[in-house]
Amino acid sequence: MKNRKFVNPVFPHFVHGADYNPEQWVKTKNIWDDDIRLMKEAGCNEMTLGIFSWSVIEPSEGVFDFSFLDEIIERIYSSGGRVVLSTPSGARPRWLSEKYPEVLRVSRWGQRYHFGERHNHCFTSPAYREKVKIINAKLAERYSHHPAVIAWHVSNEYGGECYCPLCTEAFRNYLRNKFENDIEKLNDAYWTTFWSHRYSDFSQIEPPSELSDMGIHGLNLDWRRFVTEQTIDFMREEIAPLKKANPSIPVTTNMMYDFDGLDYFKFRDYIDFAAWDCYPKWHSGDNAETAENAAFWHDFYRSLKMKPFFMMESTPSQVNWHEYNKLKRPGMDTLSSLQAIAHGSDSVQYFQWRKSRGSSEKFHGAVVGHDGTNDTRVFRSVRKTGEILSLIDEITGSMVESEAAIIMDWENRWALSDSQGFARYDKKYTETLYSFHKFFWSHGINCDIVHPEDDLSKYKLVVAPMMYLINQVSADNLKKYVREGGILISTYQLGMVDENDLCYLGRTPGCGLDELFGIWREETDTLYPDQKGRVKFGGQEYSVIDIAEVIHSSHADVLAEFSADYYSSFPALTSNRYGKGKALYIAFRDNGDFINDLMSVIISDAKIKKNIPSDGSLPYGITAHTRTDGENIYLFVANYGEKNTVILPLGKPYYDIIGGKTISDVLLKPFDFFILKTER
Amino acid sequence: MKNRKFVNPVFPHFVHGADYNPEQWVKTKNIWDDDIRLMKEAGCNEMTLGIFSWSVIEPSEGVFDFSFLDEIIERIYSSGGRVVLSTPSGARPRWLSEKYPEVLRVSRWGQRYHFGERHNHCFTSPAYREKVKIINAKLAERYSHHPAVIAWHVSNEYGGECYCPLCTEAFRNYLRNKFENDIEKLNDAYWTTFWSHRYSDFSQIEPPSELSDMGIHGLNLDWRRFVTEQTIDFMREEIAPLKKANPSIPVTTNMMYDFDGLDYFKFRDYIDFAAWDCYPKWHSGDNAETAENAAFWHDFYRSLKMKPFFMMESTPSQVNWHEYNKLKRPGMDTLSSLQAIAHGSDSVQYFQWRKSRGSSEKFHGAVVGHDGTNDTRVFRSVRKTGEILSLIDEITGSMVESEAAIIMDWENRWALSDSQGFARYDKKYTETLYSFHKFFWSHGINCDIVHPEDDLSKYKLVVAPMMYLINQVSADNLKKYVREGGILISTYQLGMVDENDLCYLGRTPGCGLDELFGIWREETDTLYPDQKGRVKFGGQEYSVIDIAEVIHSSHADVLAEFSADYYSSFPALTSNRYGKGKALYIAFRDNGDFINDLMSVIISDAKIKKNIPSDGSLPYGITAHTRTDGENIYLFVANYGEKNTVILPLGKPYYDIIGGKTISDVLLKPFDFFILKTER
């Protein structure tokens, strides 16, 4: 039976489009004519409108002029295109901050910003919320029943913090609520008796900053939680008028790669589908590393809603904000677009359709350049991507099935990064996640990125690295998963603090995880960057870098031991049977060799399916990912290597959708890819 | 016929002098006695007075006391010296900022500074302008007819910005004026519709800063133009009372090496002669590089007024503000002083005559040290320079004639540096200028540094690197130059934006420069610092670094091609006949080898005269520059190498002015120099 989930069933196709800001060219409408013609030629079926339009559609307070939007939506639609419509809150008009200065953010140093840049509105300001509600309602009423409109894109790249009196008071209320108006509960949770930091009233609370305090870790953590909650609260107010006008239009917001500032997991209950802006640094170094890193975040954003997502922004050539803005090499644009599809995206979208003539992003890559023609390598590449997407349209809505998952958690990320101790300024949490993800990526194994409280029962293998902060619910979730037969791998720094950043007392890992893993931790050593330790595993020696724990096995099997330093012969890797499953603990960081060798054993043990049969990893730079509609399996094979050509046996015959024939092996030159099909 | 231009015809001699701050020693007049004696002994014929004297000559508001100036001017003059008199605006007295806080600058973060340091007055403040006008008028009335006074030095090292309300309003007025009170013109020029940044009134404008906006490039550019204009406006008010009292005393202000903050070209209409402060980092690395760099700026400051200039400050030993303050090696002080003369200076001046006893510059090199004697290597070196200057006095006022020029433009420098994209934080504009200048410098070829709108007809060869921002006037100027027979070399990044930092639409380089060069640019690639490309030219391969453009020849000859990467076989160097001339375009940056080999062909083609006949460049570190009074040619030959000794044939006999005999070759040990003479 087919299992396809469309972002919007009225448009069950891959979206191929771009951010489009035609209000820049309203005085030169011949450029609009060119645009409409070129969109068709490029195989683009969608444009995202309205992101920066506020100052045009509401030029002064309460004065609205939708003429440009009316016209451009009509022209796009009548030439066969669709529209994703944005709410304009990401860049407010100047009159708003002039009349209501409270909408301007206040810095952590207490300074009210002037108007300028983007993203700098106070999320708490009632005036801003009111004005956004009005403009969103106007837009929704006017366009949400227009057949061109297939989705809402609220605001733009939410982010940042504000330290104004309104936000400060909102933060106090957040804490009053959390601690049930009992300041003593807060004192206990923040351990304020140390350093004589006790609060006697919630009104004494200031957001953490260099002006006040950065050393109360519980406060720091709650501030970050509050920032996420306040942002979401703002987003919910943005969405309400949209849903009121037409609840059937799906809503999303565009998230940013590996952005640390907001707990994106918290957003998933409020958006209908996920969308993100994808800007890897292709050709900057090891291209396979770059591809793996992008793949990690594709996997994350897909896992967020466990269904197809949008790659809402990408560049067809180069960005303008990296330190060095290198051009994508021929082939890389299409390859990286299809990477999104392979990992579950139902869109390939660019920022932006046409390069701006002026202002800060005028040199950011775009489909159409300042020359305004189709006679460029970049335009031809986008057109090619469009052609391929139309050839594989049947894949739209199909799903990714994974037997393995990696646990990621923003609260843990924040707490770890904030912790004083260990390698103080670089805990390498995401890097450690990547190092496990890279194993799956390079072995042709699908992988989800999940939250510690998610249902894990569908996975054969779950990896939970560096779960420094863990609460009882998550710990119980891990235990349940293993008890019922799962294989769980965790690492050093597991279970050190609770949800308030208070250390677990007694033997750690806390929350009963010592029982799950059958070990206890005595102390944690930090290595200087020029120091290396050693571990022996399976007759081989591995290097230890950065961190090593002195642990004791209480009832686990010791599979590897340290072989240097004073903790030589102490456990470095343990495995503990628990219920029907198994929990492994890695007590040190390695450069990847150990993870590779260990995981190879584990996946064979767990009978994890590789998308293409292989001994060990696929050749360098080669990947194999699948989507399925329940009846067919779609296999995406690609070569991210910049130099190596590979002949890869597929293990069985597949139908090559683009080539139009059945094949059993593929020849992959650099940046080559195949989209193959077989019955499930 | 003789052609000599004197800074002040009443004193037609080389000026050999120093900044002198005798008000520091007013309680120990025996030091004045020593100074007067030592000046004579050192061959110093000039002292620059009054730079930091304000608090002494106007100790409280409206109370004036010129006694110390009266006395010291008299003493200097009566012992045979002359005086350059400074206006004291560079360091105001404390009472002024106490009574009129508006004279204090406001930082880009909105904070009003306290009194302190130098250079920190608001250029807009009416109070400051008024007080400066009064003190300048007093000085001019009292001293501008004194026979000792040969020039005015207004203020000291103008620089810096102020964000106070007065400056903000002045900036708004500047823009009102520029955009003819039409905010829509400003919106168009700044492309504010992007990011919804539209202004509805000039009163909404804030100077660009971290508190407001750094992303409106047109605004950033106009702010820098405004800062230059406001500084010049201030300077003009300073000059007015001086000229009123005695219009025959020439006026200058001391500029700073490669200072980025002010468009020095704009100053040339308001000063009578150019002057600058010259502090190269001798002996810090490759000494020839250091010498070339200093030579570039000597050439610039000479070209500013196309006549002799002053080297207003230099150190006879070391400075105190470099990261490492190394002593000049024996010989280097005289050599670097004569470098200024060789490039057209009519002065050798030091900062300062005598080391201060306290405060921030007490360890800056000076002619007389804290020991107060003549018994130092430094004093002897200054004395030697004085002797040489008196021997070559006939050279005073003679001119430098160049057949080649390099175009430099501050507005382009600002816009390039501000541009987001490419190598984001380091565009290397001045470094690229130096790389071309180095060719001339190392081949014994005189070279001017000119503005893009200057008359170019006198040059056989003009090099215009990285002209990213170019206006129609400049573009037409380049075309006219080539049409009439000139050879023009330009490079990557030519003609990308107009004077408002708006991208040229259609094929670029814009402004019709695609026609001049016969090429068009498709895209621009940025290389990471560890990446190298390749180019083939004349049977040889060259490395490509930093930047490479994918260009197409429309009607130019392709002289070199890329030989690596996807743009292999695309043009890397083109040449286009245009009118009677030729326009060459270099599409990549190299480490200097390519420039060297290409320029060698070009100068032979253009029949550019070398000051000494040579195959290829002069030996390492050796230079040959000329001045002429119309009848004689004065040839300056020098060795900046720290180790190499060279015997250099001169190609014909010259009269060695210092040695007093005719010679045909010279033996140059490290830091040796010769000043030679022949008939024109």
Next chain:
Amino acid sequence: MKNRKFVNPVFPHFVHGADYNPEQWVKTKNIWDDDIRLMKEAGCNEMTLGIFSWSVIEPSEGVFDFSFLDEIIERIYSSGGRVVLSTPSGARPRWLSEKYPEVLRVSRWGQRYHFGERHNHCFTSPAYREKVKIINAKLAERYSHHPAVIAWHVSNEYGGECYCPLCTEAFRNYLRNKFENDIEKLNDAYWTTFWSHRYSDFSQIEPPSELSDMGIHGLNLDWRRFVTEQTIDFMREEIAPLKKANPSIPVTTNMMYDFDGLDYFKFRDYIDFAAWDCYPKWHSGDNAETAENAAFWHDFYRSLKMKPFFMMESTPSQVNWHEYNKLKRPGMDTLSSLQAIAHGSDSVQYFQWRKSRGSSEKFHGAVVGHDGTNDTRVFRSVRKTGEILSLIDEITGSMVESEAAIIMDWENRWALSDSQGFARYDKKYTETLYSFHKFFWSHGINCDIVHPEDDLSKYKLVVAPMMYLINQVSADNLKKYVREGGILISTYQLGMVDENDLCYLGRTPGCGLDELFGIWREETDTLYPDQKGRVKFGGQEYSVIDIAEVIHSSHADVLAEFSADYYSSFPALTSNRYGKGKALYIAFRDNGDFINDLMSVIISDAKIKKNIPSDGSLPYGITAHTRTDGENIYLFVANYGEKNTVILPLGKPYYDIIGGKTISDVLLKPFDFFILKTER
């Protein structure tokens, strides 16, 4: 006759204890039970209480609750322990800054901080002083006659500055007093006529900062002096009520390693004994360097009062605030504790007894970890240290006798570091002190660290490196010392400025030191980090780094000469007989080889006693230090090397106190130590 000085004669034993903050656990008194039991087990006889207790003992203004202190002091005492009691001023309660905002510091940028962190009270604030006086008096009245209390520890790690109006006014008064209300005296001292910086009234003075002025070096220096004076003034007000209640309880404050901000020499007149917090970076690189560095500061803090001191804080395992927080290897904790004893400490104290559960220091090493047990390597190590201390209890109160001393001076350190010129951002003053100290340390020679005005007559050898700022009293002190037979070594940069940072005029070194050393300095050269000079001494060549002076011998013997660069054959080392002694001058910095070879000659010449006979230095990492009670000599031999094992002959038989037998040589594995005894 025995000569022992006890910190407090009522407790004539080594103190083995820790900072203890039991108010954190007041809701879980079972932890108190554990603590009391574990203290005994660990051999801890002391706890430091009250450091962060203010918010508990005075929960709101004027409301006092000493119940927790009453109970815990009683419990510690009744189980055999003693208490050092802290005043709580280092971390004030929140109500205090709410009611009296003046107690909060103002930053150098003029911003009033909010409540937060520690150490951030205004030292001038009358309100803060008043509140501290009250709480200190309460504590003193209640506890200073309790038999448990053996010492006072006032505040905690004094440090930092405040730029509030109260401090600004106090600074002005400090200057009014210093300059006898005569602003002209200040102008002369600060050399304000340069840059027109003259003051006309003391009310114009602002503390130096980026908002005002950083270039008036005399002002900078007086500001630092004022900060020390104001801090001490605050400390004196803290101490007064303590002494009033019971003058027999000795008072100290804990100082911080190499802290630059306060002139610790100035504290010695107001404390009864010295105490410091010792946190070397063991195992981070060359462990012997680390040990030498710690030894330097042990020597300094002992020399401060010339009697036993306390090592008030140390970690038994790791800290949490280094960039990489490495664990002490087995043995290092005890070894580094005994290092303190060897250098004259009468205590081994830890921060802290038990790890906090939350807040910023929760991962700082402690005797008891979050597990709460005795079953850790760290606990066992502390217990072992306790056992050893009890075995060597007879050493308590014994003294260190040194024949050599190194001069250190905070005022010189400040002025040097502030000076513009030379290597502008890194003068390497303390590093240079260490390079001389290392010689003594590695040769088994005791060494004091003294102030330039201290009586030097007891030393055979005094080293006074880089005495850039020196006043007449110090200069006369040095001359007296040499005249009466001492050997003095000084270096480059001696005697450049006076106590106001004004350069000495005439020949330098100033203050008559040119006569003492028989040399004069012409100029000072700075080498770039990649440049090296050369010196010839005793037939051998040495490298010159960083700095070299061109000096002339007027009447000194030249013992070494430069052998490269233009100052080749100029003196590099001179020696001058003066009175009965000798003054040597080193004109360059070396990497240590030269110091080693020179000093070897000098100590043999001066007949300096080594604690163990040796040719040249002791083997790598081996040290030998002594204490004496007047009758016995206690020899501490240790191995700080991480790898080398050494058999070391002692030169004569010693009684091994721990081993309980007489021996003549020792086998030292890494981190081994011996405590030996012989008659004097």
